[in-house]
Amino acid sequence: MSDPLDYTKNEIMIVASARLLAGVRNCFVGVGLPNIVCNLAQRTVAPDLQLVYESGVFGARPERLPLSIGDPTLVSGSTAVTSMFELFAYYLQAGLIDVAFLGGAQIDRYGNLNTTVIGDYAKPKVRLPGSGGACEIAIHARKVLVIMRQAQRSFVETLHFRTSPGHSGDPEHDRARGWWGSGPTNVVTDLGTYGFDEETGEMTLLTLHPGVTLEQVRENMGWEPKVSPDLGETLPPTPEELRLIREELDPEGVYTS
Amino acid sequence: MGGKVTTMKDAVAELVRDGDTVAIEGFTHLICFAAGHEIIRQRKRDLTLARMTPDVIYDQMIGAGVARKLIFSWLGNPGVGSLHAVRRRIEQQDPEPLEIEEYSHFGMVCRYVAGAANLPFFPIRSYYESDIPKVNPNIRWMRSPYPDGTEVAVVPPLKPDVTIVACQRATPEGDAQIWGLLGCQKEAAFAADRVIVVCEELVDEAVIRRDPNRTVIPSVIVDAVVEQPFSCHPSFAQGYYDRDNAFYLKWDEISRDPEALDAWLKEWVYDLESHADYIEKMGPAHWESLKPEPAPSGEVDYGRYA
16 A cells, blocks of 8 residues: 555545544534445544534444435444434534534635536536535534536636535635634645634645646636645555445445445 | 225316325335325316435436426435436426425425415524525525524425325325335425325224324324225335335436336326236236344333323
């Protein structure tokens, strides 16, 4: 496993995201990559992680890779099954969720997300799923992680629709919002990892994945990226992380190949 | 039989009327496809379909032309992708436009809560700095009348004309028990004018009374009860059958092509008399393959206080 190319783009996105969950307790999980990320974190950096699903499951222990956030495997063996009202009101709105995952068709430099339409709302070019729980998750989760592949068409200067609010660009305004969260805290892409600048709320490149250049990042972004003065390299996956992903979490390579 | 027990055909004929607002709720779990198919078969028209997560059954119903409007918070084929019939109507008005009214999940849940609790609106902390209220004038703002003066979004009650709820077991009167994901079936049922309960199994009242904490819907709000095994296929009923994921994947292909969609509706809905035919046509091996291993709950002791 010493060859740095001996892992897939999704695998480095998974491990880089899982490491951000160190010490986290209550985590709102999505399907696909976030699900593997959380299960990996539970086995490595966050043994007390409780998997919470917006379908109304708290403390899930899935015995198979869930096909959706409403998979029956999430119910069997879980700590609690709640109504949707309880989940959104008592768990999310009341501030119990430490970390949540969001994604989208478009993200801007302040971490605002679009999952609603491409084009004009009234006559969209592409009708996307809409908010689901994303709008309130962005507001109430104390930390929001975004996992997205990077491209010009998804990392855009101007969103076509703001489904879920991110940072406003004015930190004073953000502090005065009185929300538990305040937009995404980290973004992990296939090229690198980002945080958000405390002064400006702007997405800031923190690390490049091994073998990735700043030029590649620029080519796949709709704005000139802000780069941390301490720009580093993402630590490659460890053999143990790769073993867990490949042998236990996604042996058929559904999400990782 | 007895009580409110009837057939799906009669329940839909009597209780679902053209122009109604209809909710067939279910958050991936207990989605009553059989009722949706019967609505298609009876060629109901001009319905407003409400649901947090319109998925494959609403794509089928909208593709079949039963609806003029959709009220929702997340639109898609869960874990798979898009609803292509719905997208054709929204993106290309093909074959006709579809009116939409959209919320977030919490907003939709609280619309049902307001409807169920007979409240004029429900306040939530959501939609701040989002574009959703800009395209939905039903989402409004108010300040708390108490000293903190917090600004909250408010949503209006949603009171479906008919809510159809699938459950694992119910009495002939309609006392219904659900375990597994609860979605917002309870809220949608209490908010509705008419309620159809569709159960995997009819059970004696004594079964329900032995475990009253599991009752989600009481018979007092129920108008009709239909016993229909596998009514939720290809979605699932916890403990009874798994999601038929192959079908969700197949639907992605079918719904991309309007002709393939029409052919599917003809073969699996219009040309069949009822869900019993659908079950038979699928074949017993298929149903066997969806059956989970048992994992019974431990029993609790309610105590007898005579």
